[in-house]
Amino acid sequence: MCQLLGMNCNVPTDIVFSFTGFATRGGRTDTHNDGWGIAFFEGAGVRHFVDYQSAIESPIADLIKRCPIKSKNVIAHIRKATQGRVVLENCHPFVRELWGRYWVFAHNGDLKEFAPVLNGAFRCVGNTDSELAFCYILQELRRRFGDTPPELPALAATLRELTGEIAKHGTFNMMLSDGTALFAHCSTNLHYIVRQYPFAQAKLSDEDMMVDFSEVTTPNDRVAVIVTQPLTDNETWTQFAPGELKVFVEGAPTAL
Amino acid sequence: MCQLLGMNCNVPTDIVFSFTGFATRGGRTDTHNDGWGIAFFEGAGVRHFVDYQSAIESPIADLIKRCPIKSKNVIAHIRKATQGRVVLENCHPFVRELWGRYWVFAHNGDLKEFAPVLNGAFRCVGNTDSELAFCYILQELRRRFGDTPPELPALAATLRELTGEIAKHGTFNMMLSDGTALFAHCSTNLHYIVRQYPFAQAKLSDEDMMVDFSEVTTPNDRVAVIVTQPLTDNETWTQFAPGELKVFVEGAPTAL
Numbered sequence: 379m380c381q382l383l384g385m386n387c388n389v390p391t392d393i394v395f396s397f398t399g400f401a402t403r404g405g406r407t408d409t410h411n412d413g414w415g416i417a418f419f420e421g422a423g424v425r426h427f428v429d430y431q432s433a434i435e436s437p438i439a440d441l442i443k444r445c446p447i448k449s450k451n452v453i454a455h456i457r458k459a460t461q462g463r464v465v466l467e468n469c470h471p472f473v474r475e476l477w478g479r480y481w482v483f484a485h486n487g488d489l490k491e492f493a494p495v496l497n498g499a500f501r502c503v504g505n506t507d508s509e510l511a512f513c514y515i516l517q518e519l520r521r522r523f524g525d526t527p528p529e530l531p532a533l534a535a536t537l538r539e540l541t542g543e544i545a546k547h548g549t550f551n552m553m554l555s556d557g558t559a560l561f562a563h564c565s566t567n568l569h570y571i572v573r574q575y576p577f578a579q580a581k582l583s584d585e586d587m588m589v590d591f592s593e594v595t596t597p598n599d600r601v602a603v604i605v606t607q608p609l610t611d612n613e614t615w616t617q618f619a620p621g622e623l624k625v626f627v628e629g630a631p632t633a634l
Numbered sequence: 635m636c637q638l639l640g641m642n643c644n645v646p647t648d649i650v651f652s653f654t655g656f657a658t659r660g661g662r663t664d665t666h667n668d669g670w671g672i673a674f675f676e677g678a679g680v681r682h683f684v685d686y687q688s689a690i691e692s693p694i695a696d697l698i699k700r701c702p703i704k705s706k707n708v709i710a711h712i713r714k715a716t717q718g719r720v721v722l723e724n725c726h727p728f729v730r731e732l733w734g735r736y737w738v739f740a741h742n743g744d745l746k747e748f749a750p751v752l753n754g755a756f757r758c759v760g761n762t763d764s765e766l767a768f769c770y771i772l773q774e775l776r777r778r779f780g781d782t783p784p785e786l787p788a789l790a791a792t793l794r795e796l797t798g799e800i801a802k803h804g805t806f807n808m809m810l811s812d813g814t815a816l817f818a819h820c821s822t823n824l825h826y827i828v829r830q831y832p833f834a835q836a837k838l839s840d841e842d843m844m845v846d847f848s849e850v851t852t853p854n855d856r857v858a859v860i861v862t863q864p865l866t867d868n869e870t871w872t873q874f875a876p877g878e879l880k881v882f883v884e885g886a887p888t889a890l
Contacts, residue, residue, distance in 0.1 A: 420721075422721070422722075422760065423725065423760070425683075426682050427683075444693075465676075465678070467677055474731060475730060477757065479759060480759055501731060503734055503735060503736055504678065524754075
């Protein structure tokens with residue numbers, strides 16, 4: 379199993395605070411040692427970092443903690459290998475292009491007897507069930523909507539159907555983003571929080587680190603953080619229901 | 635215009651020495667300030683770093699100089715924008731998946747009246763002539779060979795035809811790799827060197843830096859470095875002929 383961290387905001391925001399707590403689970407407060415990765419949308423572009431070193435040992439993870447990258451959509455992952463060897467091509471998140479946008483995907487869980495037929499439009503480079511699920515989702519989006527991306531409600535409805543179908547094969551907590559919205563599906567474990575005005579202090583549960591968000595935000599900022607296990611111990615996180623897909627836009631869950 | 639650097643080796647090798655000289659041109663010894671990028675194959679996976687900061691100011695470029703990443707195929711690029719804004723999605727190299735492999739591409743030059751029809755299999759995220767050429771190349775490979783990647787001779791012949799066709803539209807110095815071979819096409823400026831036993835000293839022309847490769851190699855190592863302008867001033871670089879496509883495999887140009 380693995381852990382997932384996502385962030386969706388209405389203004390580009392750095393993820394240093396959350397990532398610091400999260401990365402600690404990659405070998406110190408938890409045993410997710412088999413690589414990690416993070417992808418940041420910046421405009422239409424993506425900064426993508428993956429490593430098969432543990433997140434607490436990786437110099438790239440250290441750089442991300444020291445050099446804040448501001449983004450409206452971020453997905454991060456720390457891996458404890460269940461399927462697929464500990465090699466770079468099996469590290470999440472995965473990135474592919476569809477409809478002239480990059481799509482970023484990460485998965486927590488384990489799928490059994492999941493063997494969709496891929497038509498070749500999106501093929502796996504590595505050998506994880508996760509990358510296979512991602513390729514299948516993109517293939518189905520392309521097959522159903524052709525060359526024209528749908529509006530968000532139709533996209534959300536289709537993703538709800540596809541993630542439900544995949545989740546029948548096992549645990550499928552996942553995050554997906556095209557840079558405009560962040561889609562999060564829960565099988566077993568996913569929590570979120572929306573931080574907005576009036577901002578308060580937050581204290582990491584994995585590290586002795588505290589931040590007063592009122593000092594680093596403006597009253598208009600809004601940030602949703604989504605994670606497998608809550609990162610702070612003095613805030614109220616909302617747990618997803620099993621089978622739920624939430625769509626985060628501009629820092630908040632939408633009613634789609 | 636921009637500058638390109640590629641490396642193809644028979645054993646995973648770090649590119650710190652060459653990249654150090656190359657990155658210096660990104661703002662110090664030359665004026666390629668509009669971003670930079672580098673992609674390293676590691677097994678089937680790719681580490682991909684792009685930045686719109688200049689290479690001499692970028693903390694990620696600094697990390698790459700400090701933390702050697704070993705790879706058999708590397709492509710790097712420093713950008714001086716001619717088409718497309720200075721944003722992340724326009725930074726080379728670009729990465730896409732075809733046939734279950736990642737492909738990495740970077741371009742030096744400028745294409746005029748180049749408007750191939752894309753069928754949607756590979757679409758541009760940014761707005762450079764370079765990414766358009768990359769998408770067109772992958773689309774044509776997929777269209778001609780279907781779901782089965784060809785053997786290297788057929789692939790090289792097709793790439794020779796496609797790059798020749800694209801080069802009619804302007805300057806098209808480019809590098810492309812699928813992690814097994816590195817393809818380099820020259821319109822105007824491309825040079826290469828093969829370093830192998832007996833290894834000697836090399837001295838960068840852009841930095842006061844020297845390396846004795848005999849101290850950091852084994853007698854079986856072989857490394858080809860390909861670059862728009864030679865990086866060292868005490869070695870003999872071979873210039874490509876205009877219109878030439880060379881295929882580098884296991885650290886040497888092949889006769890394909």
